[in-house]
Amino acid sequence: MSVELFWAFLAASLLISITPGAGAINTMSNGLRYGLRRTLPAILGLQLGLGIQILVVGVGLGTLLASSELAFALIKWAGVAYLIYLGVAKWRERAVALEAGGAPPAAEPALVRFGKSVLVNVTNPKATIFLIALLPQFLDPTLPRAQQFTVMGVTMISVDVLVMCGFAGLATLIARWLRSPRQQRLLNRLFGGLFVLVAGLLASYRT
Template identity: 55%
Template sequence: MTLTLWLTFLVAAVLISLSPGAGAVNTMSNGLKYGVRRSLPAILGLQLGYGAQILLVGAGLGALVASSTTALLVIKWLGVAYLVWMGVQKWREPVHIANTTGSAVVSHRQQFWQAALVNLTNPKATVFLIALFPQFLVADAPHGPQLLTMGITLIAVDCLVMLGYALLASQLFRFLTTPSRQRQMNRLFGGLFVTAAVALASFKRAA
């Protein structure tokens, strides 16, 4: 992969990560509640899910999943159900007083795996990567190193963008000084998770 081609891919990777989606909502929700540092497990979890999607496509299994209506539908509706569940949980989440230490929080492990499932159950990522990778693959060069470069680029960019989303959300924390404001914010993010579920439910492959 030439430098020019990689830079073009880098721009595409940035635009992909900046596009609002379930991963961004998950990161902002954690950033708002816990701050940047405590959002790191969730961000890493998202990258595990993203990395699994990249490996799936790179190994050629993504094409199999994308060509199987049944497999894609199962993954799709698991993702829809999971996002709705997260939205309901966020909507019903008890409020806690801002700046109070020792508040009950979700464990690092729970944050990690919840975030990983957000990306693992997103078939849009699989289909999108199948469409993206061939545009940048050099046919007469070994595909392995090229896919590795693109995969590392996608994950590195997404990490930075998610950190930015967490930082942006964490700045809102100081405004959540009353239970009513926290309740409104919980319901906002709960609604965003459900909105992401609706968007996933309406996703259809191009014929």
């Protein structure tokens, strides 16, 4: 990959990461409740999910998903169901009253937050189709494909880590002003509704 092509891909990766989606909603939701440090497992989970998506596209399975209506439908509806589950769980999440300087709320185990976030990205066939359309535009046919996919995968994941940390940091700052149970309930319902909205958008997506 030439230097010029790499910078173009870097810009595309940044644009993709900052575009609101299920991953960003998941990160903001965790950041508001747990803070930046305890959101890191969720951010890393998203990156594993993204890495799996890139690997799927790189080995050609993404083309199969794009061409097989049954495979696409199975993964799509699994993703829709999972996002709705996250939305309902967030809507029903209990608020934790905090006074200034109070202790942070008890967090889910880091492994649970990590696993949930992996599924957010893995069960998104729209991302697979998007990567199928995007990545070949930056491939040089004269160079080894495996090396190029590795460079693109590392670039996308690195950019997404930084962007998700930014989202989580912003959410942590916002959370300092949202201490009452009522405010937290409103936020939980906002993010729960956003998860369900993304599920609806995914359900309406057609290849």
